[in-house]
Amino acid sequence: MAKVITVKEAAELFADGDIILSACFGMVWPEEIGQAIEKRFVETGHPRDMVHLHAAGCIPADCFAHEGMLKWDISSHESTTPKIAKLIQDDKLPAWYMPLGTMLQMYREQGRGMPGVLSKVGLGTFMDERVDAGCLNPSARKITEELKAQNKQFIKYIPDFDGEEYLYYRGLPYTKGIIRATTADENGNVTIENEVYNLELSAVARAVKANGGKVIVQVERLAQGGSLDPKMVKVARNLVDYIVVAEQPENIVHGLWPHGKQKINYWYGLTGRIKVPLSDSLKPMPLDPKKVMVRRACMEAQAGWMCNFGIGLPTFCGSVMAEEGVMDEITMISESGSVGGVPGGGPDFGCHWNVQASVDQGEHFDWFDGTGLDFGVFGLSEAQEDGSINTSFLNGVTLGVGGFANITAGANTALFIGTFTAKGLEETVEDGKLVIKSEGKLKKFVKKCLQLTFDANLAAKNGQKLLYITERCVFERTLEGMVLIEIAPGVDLQKDILDQMEFTPIIPAGGPRLMPAEIFQPVWGNGGLKAVWDVKVK
DSSP states (O other): OOEEEOHHHHHHTOOTTOEEEEOOBBTBSOHHHHHHHHHHHHHHOOSOSEEEEESSOBGGGGGGOSTTTEEEEEESBOTTOHHHHHHHHTTSSOEEEOOHHHHHHHHHHHHTTOSEEEESTTTTSTTSTTTTTTBOSHHHHHHHHHHHHTTOOSEEEEEEETTEEEEEEEOOOOSEEEEEOSEEETTSOEEOTTOSOOOSHHHHHHHHHHTTOEEEEEESEEEOTTOSOGGGOSBOGGGOSEEEEOSOGGGOOOTTOOTTSOOHHHHHHHHTSSOOOHHHHOOOOOSSHHHHHHHHHHTTOOTTOEEEEOSSGGGGHHHHHHHTTOGGGSEEBOTTSEESSEEOOGGGTTOEETOSEEOOHHHHHHHHHHTOEEEEEEEOOOBOTTSOBOOSEETTEEOBOTTHHHHHHHEEEEEEEOOSEESSOEEEEETTEEEEEEOOSEESBOSOOSSOSBOHHHHHHTTOEEEEEOSSEEEEEETTEEEEEEEOTTOOIIIIIGGGOSSOOBOOTTOOEEOOGGGGSSSOOTTHHHHHHHHHHO
16 A cells, blocks of 8 residues: 655655656656755755656756756656756766657566567667767766676667667666656555646556656545546556655646646646637637648648647647648647647647547557558758758757657658748748748758758658658658759749758759648638648548
8 A cells, every 4th residue: 555645755765876767748747746856955965866767858857957966867858957958968967868659668668577678769860879879968978888888778779680670778777756646545546637648657657666666656636545436547556655745736737838827727628627619729820931831731631640740830730720620530649648639739739629538658659659640740950961850959959859759750741840940030921922031040951960860761761751841942852862842932942942051952853833822821722721631532
């Protein structure tokens, strides 16, 4: 039976050298426990030299960003924790990236007594042992070399397993596991009815228990033992050692929103507790270059498809599809485990309004890797001459790979959307044309990226359709290379495109065709998006 303890008592459980595994997504993390550990470290200097592993970005984990508090950091995303990212960039914290979904699968394998997991995800990227083994700084590279001498590196290249190449991701012997839920009964059974995401809680708990560690769960409230609906229990009592009831449950934050921005009623339409009018939740985008890109991306989908939209600009695809009245013709899927309904944009990333199913995030990535996605739209951060993408290290800043590596590798059609240049770019849509008022100082289409999180060569060989959609042109990666297939009305090919790239794309005979004129209009002409989709099914 789990023991109910205070937040302060939970912090006292942590010791120097602990290896902590946590479940998280944005603000979803046992924040009060983390803050209590931080307070103890600031006051006493302990616990120190801990290791923290978490799959998704974990905004509240910046509380661990004190020199000496962490010895290592392993995750898929640290841009949401700028203080941790700064320690990594200054080489004061050895750190590694692994693909989000592959980390979840690694936990599951550890939960059944295995040391790690085989995966094709990450091949050809900086996470490949032949490239950088996921290392984010020099100290991590030095440690990796030391571990390699013992044949215990975190990511190992397997050149021939049953005739195919793989990467092997090795986990660690976790001593503590921390997760967040809504309700726990006195026995330690846990439910998540107030959470907007269905995360890897059980996988984390099983991995920790399999390694002899202790599992600590922060909840909003405590219920009588045996009183919870057994079908609603997310983590069972056999996997929980300690229960911590939050001292300030009213301050618990969901999604990616910062503290104080949204009240609890806001979340009900995202948890599935109620169905909300979408007109109140989704506002049409104004006509600007961003909407043009999103519209052009939506044209590549079709009715009946399973679709995923990545963080940033792609999250607004749901808004455009809702505006065009085609939402019911596809199934929206987010990496967080949300299925159906309409994905939220911006700080609601991973949440779905009127979600129809909320499945375990790890199982979701099994589906991404195994069955594959019909259609995925992702942010265009930086692309090199062969179409490979860098999302993890831009302009000297550590960002992250998140679920990007898994989902892009398995999507039958993968689109990357974003502005053509960055930093200082000013442009508008006027009279059906793109007007560039001030060019961006940073080029996104470069000769060679510093890191790769998506290997376009491998994807093209596997038959994936790859498009790169910007506000001024569209590229398609074929087996021959990057082909410039469309140009926006009002754009000069040489000045606005070729001069703003570090390489020369393939230009088809007769030049690129014009991007569809109707997507540059306030109201989508020629029957809108539905007419585009209807043609595809005839």
